Amino acid sequence: MEIDKTIKKKVVEDWLNAFPLLSAYNQNKLYKIVGPCLIGIELIKSPFADNYSPYFVIYPLWKSDVKTNLKYPILLLELKNKNGFQFDIPYAKHSIFFEDVVYSVKKQIQFLFEKNISLEKLMSVLDIYSRKPPLSAAPTSYLQAIVQEAKFKIALFVGVSEAQDVLKQINNINWDENHFKACKVDLNEWLQNLQTALFNRTEFLKHIEANREDKKMAKLQSSELTI
Known part of the structure; x- marks a missing residue:
């Protein structure tokens, strides 16, 4: 009905x-x-x-x-x-x-x-989410990697040093390469793409700004992501 x-x-x-x-x-x-x-x-x-x-x-x-x-x-x-x-x-x-x-x-x-949100608080929300089922059952899977990549991209928006800290954590994880392959993702290529993104931060920021300026997006309220 x-x-x-x-x-x-x-x-x-x-x-x-x-x-x-x-x-x-x-x-x-x-x-x-x-x-x-x-x-x-x-x-x-x-x-x-x-x-x-x-x-x-x-x-x-x-x-x-x-x-x-x-x-x-x-x-x-x-x-x-x-x-x-x-x-x-x-x-x-x-x-x-x-x-x-x-x-x-x-x-x-x-x-x-809250009008503005700190990077630490947003990262904490994603960390808690990553430790809950179903993600907690596969902490080295590509599904978990998607969340970690998001953390990296969010940190990169704030600054290179913040992103480097997250990338170091990502590189220290013993990822399940077979699960990456099952998801049709090459682990080494994925890691290299994250490293490359550090050197292309200016383009990354321009891309985000273009999406934020989309007609429907521009009507939304916005908050600052603070350190």
Whole structure:
């Protein structure tokens, strides 16, 4: 059954009022730009009922274009209620549950309410995410490497020395080369590409700026990524 558009609009308005630093990218994606990333909340409708669940997301802004950036999130984290279960909110009863939802989200993702975000805090969020299932089950896999590469790119946005610190950590990991091959990625080439990126930081920054200036992106609020 199609959900009434008025109800959907009210749901988005309530989320934007509760999280004033986010902007509506579309009717279920609420983002802000933080340095080289998009950070925010997605309200994902259940395929089985007229319910939705909020997810915390982080996307890159350093890939070829906006569509490619939004294809796969760096982080997709289900937000949970006080009992540790994923929220499953009926659209028709949204107003009844919303206060408790906002309270829980504030406790889980505090920096959604901070104007500017430190590099240390953003890295910490990614570190915690990388140590949770399913990533924790394969700490040397290519899936884990994707998160570590994101940390490197975020650090590179801030500065070369910050990126070098992350790259050193990456080089010290005994990566599962077979898993890289299974994902059609050459481990040595991947490592070399990270090293090369250090020398091409100016182009990297220009590319991010071009994506940030996209028509839809330019409408979003933005925060500084601080040291």
